[in-house]
Amino acid sequence: MKLPYTEVEFDAKGGYVDPEQIDEAEKLLDDKRPTDVIVVAHGWNNTAGQARELYERLVDSIVAVRPRVPGAASRRLAVVGVLWPSIQWAPVENDGAGAGIGDELAALEAEIAERVDDAGTRERLLALAPRLDTSSEAQEEFVALLRTTLPQASEGEDGGGFEALTKAPAAEVMAAARGGGALEGAPAAAGGAASLDPAGLEPLPAGGGAGFFDSIVGAARNLVNVATYYTMKERAGTVGTKGIADLLDRLHAHSGDTRLHLVGHSFGGRAMTAATVATSAPVSSLSLLQAAYSHFGMAEGWDGARKNGLFVTAPGKVHGPIIITHTRNDKAVGIAYPIASRLARQIGVGLGDENDPYGGIGRNGALKTPGGAAGKLLDVGGTYAFAEHDVWSLDADAFITGHGDVTGRQVGYAVLSAVTST
Structure with a gap:
């Protein structure tokens, strides 16, 4: 250094x-x-x-x-x-259409293994992953298990939809993650970051079409990212409010003339x-x-x-x-962030730009x-x-x-x- x-x-x-x-x-x-x-x-x-x-x-x-x-x-x-x-966070830049289902499944399993802390939950999610494409029961259990990894609450401008994410029917959550629907009570609109192919930034055709979000396994990866997002959001706020703030207080008390x-x-x-x-x-x-x-x-x-x-x-x-x-070059914040929020509240509005709530x-x-x-x-x-x-x-x-x-x-x-x- x-x-x-x-x-x-x-x-x-x-x-x-x-x-x-x-x-x-x-x-x-x-x-x-x-x-x-x-x-x-x-x-x-x-x-x-x-x-x-x-x-x-x-x-x-x-x-x-x-x-x-x-x-x-x-x-x-x-x-x-x-x-x-x-x-x-999952590497959004590497996602996109063209990946085979086997590749997507391997990526999902790797992300679960890396980012789900509780061993029991992790093993159950890994066991469900191969069945997601063929079993609605597996999808429902997958969503229910991911919900156990979420914090108890989420405050802030984008936190209003957190309750919807935790309570909406699993089928609606999975559909939203695929870009093909909105959660109950959330206004729907055409276009938007939730209906984008993250690789090419091209809107998907109305009613579906080829792309990352049309895959159930891809949707599951997106939901793992959503759970990561909310966990990180809460943890960053806690570390800042309770930890870093105290550190700053101590540094200032020790050396009051030093600018922070x-x-x-x-x-x-x-x-x-x-x-x-x-x-x-x-x-x-x-x-x-x-x-x-x-x-x-x-x-x-x-x-x-x-x-x-x-x-x-x-x-x-x-x-x-x-x-x-x-x-606009930041796909992690520019795409994954509004997707994470809209899966909980409002699907398909804007493109993650200044007009996107x-x-x-x-x-x-x-x-x-x-x-x-x-x-x-x-x-x-x-x-x-x-x-x-x-x-x-x-x-x-x-x-x-x-x-x-x-x-x-x-x-x-x-x-x-x-x-x-x-």
Whole structure:
């Protein structure tokens, strides 16, 4: 690591895995006396090594562009890496039409084996998988078992349909996962991310047609992703609210003059936004890199009336800018996120874009958000006009090619520009 670095690991409930890591973080502050500490959280990775690799690549880019960022030379930087037990999301970019049923079944079985924690549930799902194409009873049991892996509740702008997902008849849930129906009580409409072939982004013909979502096994894979989504959503919020927020409080109490800057990728963006709302420590900047939560997460009156986003207070709590990279190239947030939401509530509306009520912030930026501004992710050397309490949605189509592509020099330049703006 090219900057002073330490890490703190949390469990799924936001508790410290090793409390001595707090002492190590405080020692880093004492030894290096940084002016600015960057606290960074990964998203859906399944190993600590993947997270560390992400952090190292991002830090490499920050160091490389440092001479080009005004005021950066006078800052003493240190990094605290957050580790938390996230779950690997299925690789949406690799899904699509053309896969044989045997290939799809093998992929489903691999994803169940990797991402279902409870051994008994995992074995029962694996036993059901080969029968899904021929047995409605197997489909019903599969849906019922997946429901046991879900959290008890899901709050937020996209949480209204969670109850429908947990209570609708299994046949309706499976039909929705295939792109061919809507859950009872949810308005139906034509088109939309739930009726897309994720490989080619082409709408399926009315009433069906060839594509990933026409396969029962493919629908089952999608439902496994939905269960992963809701588990990750709850866990990221818990880790941010109970774990990272406490870490920030402690760092600030130990070294009150050190500015704290938060960076979160994917569901790590949700964790960092939750921490921003919960902490009593001042946050100097917040960088959300392809964050996985609703584009109304920081909104006021997102429903056209009185409903505010779950994180509506975040902009007022960040002294400097909040920057958000977003791109249509992100299939994980741009497609899987609205599919996950619509399977629970509203099938086939929009394309995951800004007109989609269940769109993601990593796809569209922050909508209906106080202090919100639209911009572009700039090349190294560009000029950002960041100011206090700004929320900048940076169109990253030109530089970010997919969900995990968040460590390039343009991203490092934007993050460091946010850091030095305060």
